[in-house]
Amino acid sequence: MRLRALGLVLLTASLVAACGARVDPGQSLVCRTAIVALHPEGARLDIAREIPDADGLGLTLVHDAALPGEPPRRVRTSCRFANAADDSLAESGPPTLTTVVHDGVALSPTALFLLDRYWTGRGPLAAGAAPARPTALAGTGLALSHGGVHAVQVATAAVTTGSLYALLAVAYCLVYGLVGRVFLAFGEIAIVGGYAVAIAVGVVLAASGIAGEVGVYAGLGLGLVLAPLVAGSLARMLAQGVVAPLAHRPGYAMIVASFGLVIALSEGLRLLQGGSEVWIAPGRVRGLVLATNPDGATATITLTQGVAIALALAGALAAMLLVARTRFGRAWRAVADDAHAAALMGVDARATLVTAVTLAGALAAFAGWFVVAHYGNISFAGGLLLGLKALVAAILGGIGSLPGALLGGLLLGLGESLWSAFLPGAYRDVAVFGALALLLALRPGGLLGDAHPGHQRV
Known part of the structure; x- marks a missing residue:
C-alpha cells in the first residue's frame, strides 16, 4: 500500500513538472544553433536530451561531441533568454540570448554578442531578421530624398x-x-x-x-x-x-x-x-x-x-x-x-x-x-x-x-x-x-x- 502511494506521488509530481516546464521550440532552436559555433569545425554533435529551466527562460542541452577519429565526449550547454515581456525583439525574431554556459565556462559579453548577432539568426546574415541589438533611436529626422x-x-x-x-x-x-x-x-x-x-x-x-x-x-x-x-x-x-x-x-x-x-x-x-x-x-x-x-x-x-x-x-x-x-x-x-x-x-x-x-x-x-x-x-x-x-x-x-x-x-x-x-x-x-x-x-x-x-x- 505504501509503495503504491509513493508511486502515485512520484507520478503526480512528474506530471506537474512536465506541465510546468516545457521546452520552448524557439529557445531550443537558438541553443541548438549556438552549440554548433561553440565546437570545433567538423565535430559531430548528438543531442541526448533537453532540460528546460523551471522558470521557462532557458534550457540545458546535454549532447555528445566527437571530433573525427576521437571518442565522443558528453557536454552540457545552458542557454538563458530574455523574458518575453521585456524582449523588444521577441515578436520579430528568435528569443534573445542573455547567458550561455558551455562546458562549465560562461561566455564573455563580447562572445555572447557576436554569437547572437552573427550566428543564431538575429544578425545581418539572416534574411529578414531583426536588428542585432535592441535600439532606442529618438525622433524621425528630416524628410529627405x-x-x-x-x-x-x-x-x-x-x-x-x-x-x-x-x-x-x-x-x-x-x-x-x-x-x-x-x-x-x-x-x-x-x-x-x-x-x-x-x-x-x-x-x-x-x-x-x-x-x-x-x-x-x-x-x-x-x-x-x-x-x-x-x-x-x-x-x-x-x-x-x-x-x-x-x-x-x-x-x-x-x-x-x-x-x-x-x-x-x-x-x-x-x-x-x-x-x-x-x-x-x-x-x-x-x-x-x-x-x-x-x-x-x-x-x-x-x-x-x-x-x-x-x-x-x-x-x-x-x-x-x-x-x-x-x-x-x-x-x-x-x-x-x-x-x-x-x-x-x-x-x-x-x-x-x-x-x-x-x-x-x-x-x-x-x-x-x-x-x-x-x-x-x-x-x-x-x-x-x-x-x-x-x-x-x-x-x-x-x-x-x-x-x-x-x-x-x-x-x-x-x-x-x-x-x-x-x-x-x-x-x-x-x-x-x-x-x-x-x-x-x-x-x-x-x-x-x-x-x-x-x-x-x-
Whole structure:
C-alpha cells in the first residue's frame, strides 16, 4: 500500500513538472544553433536530451561531441533568454540570448554578442531578421530624398572621423609650434589611454556588479578620468626624458627617438595585453534619427558617437583657448615666437615644453577614449596609423597652427568619408598619404600656414 502511494506521488509530481516546464521550440532552436559555433569545425554533435529551466527562460542541452577519429565526449550547454515581456525583439525574431554556459565556462559579453548577432539568426546574415541589438533611436529626422539621407550620413561620418583626427592634430601642433619638432608618439599614447578606458570598463563590470549598458557607461565615465591621468603621466615622463633633451638637436634626432618610442610602446602593449584586440561589452544602441527618406532608410547618430564628437571638439577648442587666454598660453606663444627673448624675460622654456607635451598627451588620451567609446575596441597595433593620419591633418591645416589642426582634421575626415562612400575603401589610405605628398610639394605650409615657408625644422 505504501509503495503504491509513493508511486502515485512520484507520478503526480512528474506530471506537474512536465506541465510546468516545457521546452520552448524557439529557445531550443537558438541553443541548438549556438552549440554548433561553440565546437570545433567538423565535430559531430548528438543531442541526448533537453532540460528546460523551471522558470521557462532557458534550457540545458546535454549532447555528445566527437571530433573525427576521437571518442565522443558528453557536454552540457545552458542557454538563458530574455523574458518575453521585456524582449523588444521577441515578436520579430528568435528569443534573445542573455547567458550561455558551455562546458562549465560562461561566455564573455563580447562572445555572447557576436554569437547572437552573427550566428543564431538575429544578425545581418539572416534574411529578414531583426536588428542585432535592441535600439532606442529618438525622433524621425528630416524628410529627405535617398541622396539627401546618404549625404547626411556621410557628413556625420566625416565629422566623427575628423574630430578624432583634429584632436590628435592639435596635440602635434602644441609641440611643433613650440620647438619646430615632430614628436611621432602621440598615436601610441592615445592607444595607451584607450587601454586604460577598456580596463576601466572591465573593472566596473567585474567589481561593481553593475551589468549591461549601465555598467559600460559607468566604465566609460571612469575611463574619461583615468585615461588622461595615465596618458598625461606617460607623456610627462617622455617630455622630460626624450623631448626636452632633443628639442634643440638636429631634427632627425627627435624623429628617430620618437619612432623608437612608437615601436617600444606598441610592443610593450602587445606583451602586456596580448596580440588580440580588446573589446568592451556592447550595449543598447541609443541615438537620434537625423533624416529619413520615403523608403524608410535613415541617417542616424548614436549616443556614444555624439558624446565622442562633442568631447573631441571641446578638447581641441579648450587647448586653443588655453594657448590664447592663459598664463601658460602666453609663455607658449612667447617661446614659440622667440625662445631666447622669452628666456630673457624669465620664461622657463623647458618647463613650458614639458607642460605642452603633458597637455598634448592628455588630448591623445581623449582620442583613445574616443576610439574605445565609438568603435568598441582597441588594439596595440593601431597607434602608428592613427598618429600618422593625425600628422597628415596637422600638415594639411598648417603644422604649428592650432586652428589649422582643427580644420585639417575635419577636412581629412570629410575626404575619407567621401572616398569610402563612392570609391573602393581598400585604396583610401593610399589616397590619404598620396595627397600628403602632393600637398608638401605644392603648399608645404598647409592651408592656414605660409604658402612658401622656406626652411622648416622638423
